[in-house]
Amino acid sequence: MKINVNTEIAITYLSSRKKQTLIAAMGVMFGVSMFIFMQSLMKGTNDYFEKMSFNTTPHIRLYSENKVADTHLMTNYLKDSSVKILDNPKQLVQRQGIINPYGVINEIKKNPKVADITPQVTADVIYTSGSVQLNGTVAGVNITEENKMFDIQSNMLSGNLEDLNRVNQSILIGKGIADKLSLHTGDNITVTSGTGSPLVMRIIGVYASGVKQVDETKSYVNIPQAQNLLGKDRSYVTDIKINLKDYNDAPEVAQDMATITGYKAEDWVQANSQLKTAFKIRAMILNSVVGVILLVAGFGIYNILNMTIYEKIKEIAILKAEGFSGKAVTSIFLQQAIYIGLMGGIIGIFFGYLISYGFSRVYIGGSSPMGGALNYIPMSFYLPHYIEAIVFGILTTIAAGYFPARKASRVDPVTIIRG
Amino acid sequence: MMETALKATDINKYFHDPVTMPVLKNISFEVKKGEFISIVGKSGCGKSTLLYVLSTMDRDYEGLLEINGVQTTGRSLNDLARLRNESIGFVFQFHYLLPDFTCLKNVMIPALRLGKLTYKEVQEKAYEKLKMFGVEDQALKRADKLSGGQQQRVAIARALINDPTIIMGDEPTGNLDSKNTGIVFDLFQKLSKEFGQTIITVTHDEDFAHRSDRIIEMADGVITSHGN
Numbered sequence: 001m002k003i004n005v006n007t008e009i010a011i012t013y014l015s016s017r018k019k020q021t022l023i024a025a026m027g028v029m030f031g032v033s034m035f036i037f038m039q040s041l042m043k044g045t046n047d048y049f050e051k052m053s054f055n056t057t058p059h060i061r062l063y064s065e066n067k068v069a070d071t072h073l074m075t076n077y078l079k080d081s082s083v084k085i086l087d088n089p090k091q092l093v094q095r096q097g098i099i100n101p102y103g104v105i106n107e108i109k110k111n112p113k114v115a116d117i118t119p120q121v122t123a124d125v126i127y128t129s130g131s132v133q134l135n136g137t138v139a140g141v142n143i144t145e146e147n148k149m150f151d152i153q154s155n156m157l158s159g160n161l162e163d164l165n166r167v168n169q170s171i172l173i174g175k176g177i178a179d180k181l182s183l184h185t186g187d188n189i190t191v192t193s194g195t196g197s198p199l200v201m202r203i204i205g206v207y208a209s210g211v212k213q214v215d216e217t218k219s220y221v222n223i224p225q226a227q228n229l230l231g232k233d234r235s236y237v238t239d240i241k242i243n244l245k246d247y248n249d250a251p252e253v254a255q256d257m258a259t260i261t262g263y264k265a266e267d268w269v270q271a272n273s274q275l276k277t278a279f280k281i282r283a284m285i286l287n288s289v290v291g292v293i294l295l296v297a298g299f300g301i302y303n304i305l306n307m308t309i310y311e312k313i314k315e316i317a318i319l320k321a322e323g324f325s326g327k328a329v330t331s332i333f334l335q336q337a338i339y340i341g342l343m344g345g346i347i348g349i350f351f352g353y354l355i356s357y358g359f360s361r362v363y364i365g366g367s368s369p370m371g372g373a374l375n376y377i378p379m380s381f382y383l384p385h386y387i388e389a390i391v392f393g394i395l396t397t398i399a400a401g402y403f404p405a406r407k408a409s410r411v412d413p414v415t416i417i418r419g
Numbered sequence: 420m421m422e423t424a425l426k427a428t429d430i431n432k433y434f435h436d437p438v439t440m441p442v443l444k445n446i447s448f449e450v451k452k453g454e455f456i457s458i459v460g461k462s463g464c465g466k467s468t469l470l471y472v473l474s475t476m477d478r479d480y481e482g483l484l485e486i487n488g489v490q491t492t493g494r495s496l497n498d499l500a501r502l503r504n505e506s507i508g509f510v511f512q513f514h515y516l517l518p519d520f521t522c523l524k525n526v527m528i529p530a531l532r533l534g535k536l537t538y539k540e541v542q543e544k545a546y547e548k549l550k551m552f553g554v555e556d557q558a559l560k561r562a563d564k565l566s567g568g569q570q571q572r573v574a575i576a577r578a579l580i581n582d583p584t585i586i587m588g589d590e591p592t593g594n595l596d597s598k599n600t601g602i603v604f605d606l607f608q609k610l611s612k613e614f615g616q617t618i619i620t621v622t623h624d625e626d627f628a629h630r631s632d633r634i635i636e637m638a639d640g641v642i643t644s645h646g647n
Contacts, residue, residue, distance in 0.1 A: 009517075317515075318511075321509050324504075325497045
């Protein structure tokens with residue numbers, strides 16, 4: 001058995017004061033398990049909201065944006081030699097929608113990062129049923145492609161998605177619309193857009209995405225019908241929605257697409273900037289809570305080691321007299337801190353996993369008014385969190401143990417032994 | 420002519436608190452290998468201070484100190500720690516055993532620190548040393564469960580574990596009754612006669628001092644007699 005004598009002394013000191021060691025380790029354990037729990041909860045929720053946002057937003061949305069008149073043309077023509085005054089600039093009247101949408105789609109499909117792509121015709125409409133009216137938007141989509149990208153099937157409350165392709169004048173409405181207008185699958189609804197004539201449509205299904213705002217306004221029709229609704233021709237497309245293989249590439253790819261096509265390409269990060277801000281704030285709150293817990297645990301270890309050193313100052317002196325160098329003494333006390341950290345860290349990992357698992361089994365879906373899209377507290381079980389947690393735990397104990405250990409190494413044996 | 424174990428040349432030391440005053444004045448002497456020396460003197464004459472200078476633990480002095488022909492003055496803390504570990508054994512007035520460890524472990528620790536023998540060899544050697552002092556049956560007891568005399572014997576066994584060339588004692592029998600004092604004295608004598616180990620002790624015990632090979636007498640920070 002080849003065990004370092006410093007290690008042996010450190011372990012003996014720890015095991016001869018089991019209670020204190022245990023309490024110190026428990027401090028670390030709480031820190032580590034809370035770290036894991038909070039990180040898991042945060043990542044779980046963030047992932048959930050990200051997924052939720054991808055239920056309604058594509059990774060990239062390409063659309064034509066109205067532009068306000070500017071002075072570029074005049075600058076080109078007149079150069080800098082003149083003073084340009086453009087009084088009261090107005091939005092230009094331009095053709096809405098994307099020119100040659102299917103050409104653009106074919107071009108975009110060449111990008112290897114693109115996974116799915118689908119055109120959409122968006123129309124602002126008024127839903128009418130009887131005498132009740134409701135504002136909303138109609139999305140003219142290829143429902144098969146749309147389903148592939150946004151998994152609408154999982155949100156269906158009643159009816160059949162594919163009927164949108166089969167039934168003439170059909171529409172799929174949100175649960176909010178159905179509730180407000182008191183409509184069911186099989187009923188008729190009148191839809192009016194700003195530019196076309198009113199159309200009576202057959203409701204072939206009701207969906208609930210879980211996002212109230214969407215469910216109260218948005219409904220799906222097929223593309224030709226949306227074009228009819230707006231009184232536009234068959235090449236009229238307002239948006240191109242793109243999903244990538246890795247959504248983290250979105251900001252970069254969006255910029256390329258904007259440059260290539262000349263249209264506005266909005267990535268999901270921009271579209272959900274409020275979500276990202278919320279993530280950041282949540283991360284800050286949770287991390288500071290965990291930081292405080294670890295800090296408190298660190299002070300606990302600092303205290304206990306300091307007390308040990310006061311108590312054992314004669315023993316430290318005698319060890320030094322026997323030929324233990326300052327380094328060896330530092331090692332003895334730093335090792336104690338590290339073992340406390342390791343012990344607390346390992347128990348903390350198990351405990352953190354248990355808490356996370358327990359919470360992931362807590363049912364919260366039942367009372368959700370929009371139908372249970374979120375049934376259980378979202379928890380992620382992500383290995384790097386566990387590694388980070390134990391690394392942070394041990395770093396804290398090393399930092400907390402360093403100062404007492406250094407103090408021990410500086411004990412002057414002569415003063416202590418002579419008294 | 421015997422080899423020199425320890426040589427001090429013009430050692431001066433001052434205490435600075437509350438005012439600077441000399442405690443050791445131009446101390447020079449030599450100790451041969453295998454000698455058993457007692458340093459005696461009144462309280463406050465500087466004999467303990469001298470011993471801690473000789474022990475290399477106190478580095479705050481002027482002059483030169485040589486141990487086993489090697490100059491120790493001016494060497495680093497780590498070097499000195501190593502030197503103490505290997506060549507000097509200490510016995511103090513109080514035993515200073517580590518109470519959390521067994522007696523055997525207490526004796527083993529300096530040897531484990533030295534790291535020249537395997538764990539098993541150290542264990543055997545430590546047991547032998549305990550046997551030498553008649554406390555082998557206490558080997559597996561915690562150090563704080565022993566009587567004062569037994570503890571001091573374990574402490575001496577610990578001082579001997581690395582076969583040091585010099586053994587230093589600061590009133591090693593100060594806390595012992597006459598019976599235990601006798602045991603310790605006999606052991607010291609045996610060590611110097613049979614194993615050629617050098618022994619330097621500071622003592623108040625006249626009887627103990629007179630039975631040693633040589634008495635160095637001190638008064639007011641100077642050596643008044645080197646013995647013969």
